[in-house]
Amino acid sequence: MAEVIRMDNLSQMIPGALPQEKLGDVLRDLETGVAIVALADWRITFENGRFFQWCPPKDDADAPLSDRLDDFKADRARDRLQKNRPYRQSFEVREGARSTFLEITMRSFDGGSDYAVVECRDMTAQKRAEYMLESYSEVSERNTRELQKEKDRVEKLLLNIMPRSVYEEMKDYGTVTPQRYENATIMLLDFVDFTEMAISREPGELVAELNDIFSAFDRIVEMFGCERIKTMGDAYMAVSGLPESSPEHAADMARVALRIRRYLGRRNAAHRQTWNCRIGIATGPVIGSIVGIQKYVYDIFGPGVNMAARMESFSEPMRITMSSETYDLIADDFIVEDRGFHEVKGFGNTELFFLEGEKERTTIRRETRL
Template structure:
């Protein structure tokens, strides 16, 4: 093959490849050769002999010369300015002949697919980030719901192992509360307003329970059950549940002075052995069983409006820290005869 034929073939190759190619003079940046792709991307709009800096957006001739004098290529990224859809490009200028001024090769590559891949990657990354945040929010919501029905330590065990082990507590304190005449209230009052008021009251009870490191175990209808001394043992669990009972009653007394709708409660407290366990397969409920719970329920049913009732065994535990009124002996179903007391307040003065 002759040198002439080889040169012709090389020129034809440059004209037809998908890369924009131009050869220019680095002095005035006039183009001596350009292929169709380069002309398509960077047309001469007015002057057919327009130099490279006028045809390529953002081209810095001085920076290009400086880079090549230091032995490096000048690089630029941007978008073509031809008619129709703009094409993102990556451009490289390199010295190909040590003439004066130097002859340079301008290579321009279409990076549309690369940019599209970057955009898709960013888009997928954004979607994944949003999904992760949604999952985190859902996880937090589920955690809040579970913590509403079980103590935190039980929840942690369930989360770590997928199951929980029933535990026996030799001494825990239980509070039972319900409202006097709630059935009639439910019939005679607007249901929405009644539930709203009950929700306000139970929310206040929750705050009181939390103040003394106790746990709200459950609410069923108008009944409220709180516990102290489990699952984390506390030497002051009986004192704490007594303080909770007194503050619940005080809250209702103050609320009743400011509202026309009066709420009257009965409260029973008891200290005794219980078993705590998570029950259910699809719907979890943390519940307590045992004589300690049963006797607390009996104390609540034996109590009187706006009174707090407890038996002698619980009284003996906290008698030096609170004020009591002796009620006498009562027959308690399942427990025989027991001496009962009203818890009146904090202090050491005994009432007759």
């Protein structure tokens, strides 16, 4: 059994210590737990009241330190102390529902002594602060993720109503400058007999089909680098050549129109309800801008849009009618049918054309380019 150190012998063991009559009082009054242990068997030869309170013996009053501390790494502690290096270990003491977090620091006496000083500190306040900080960090991270998710949702919604470059300008500057585009090609489409369909069919079923069709249109439009501008009931408007200019704007929009017609033809063959469309295409100058203050949308207007609307009204079910300006840009690469001259409101006597298909050499070139 290790020798029990008397209080009057402590001053002799600790070089430079206080006089022996004061040392005991100082150690007992410390808010920090202090003990002295023998390295050979971890017997506690001295402990103050705070150490006894925090690290009480479980059964045997003379139990060594290794029995008082849960998961005490005795061999590791002895190895470090014999090398004159401190040993630290943290542990939790539970009293009912209350937990106290403690940390012990063990240091050997100078000169290769067989004894070590054990200092025990209450780390509960620090642990709680760390826990609160960690909890706050988790809440902050969760809020940041939720905020980012909301920002992504808003961005997705805005990108559904305006081109990305317009969205970026609005995000950076809070406003969008109206832009004039001299060379743009516009497509306007609506469905034949849609009013009668809206009256006779169940609304939910009708809208679900319309959403499915418009979603397919969106994919086709995006495939050729065009922009869907808006839908108005059964009408669908798309444009090519803005906000980024493209020398292929007329050809790209012609390809979009042909593939939309092909999609509807295949869909009609597989479904009971048929959806027949009229498509108009025109090329001309337009102005693009955000319209509205609280409920805003991106819209285009100008001669090109007006001509596309006229072409759509002159078109026939499942046919694509285009203006002479569009024809001049794509005639070499597409199959067209001359419709002759027609009096077009606001534009006078105008030559119109049916777009029938794409020449094979253009298709090969386009697929290679893609």
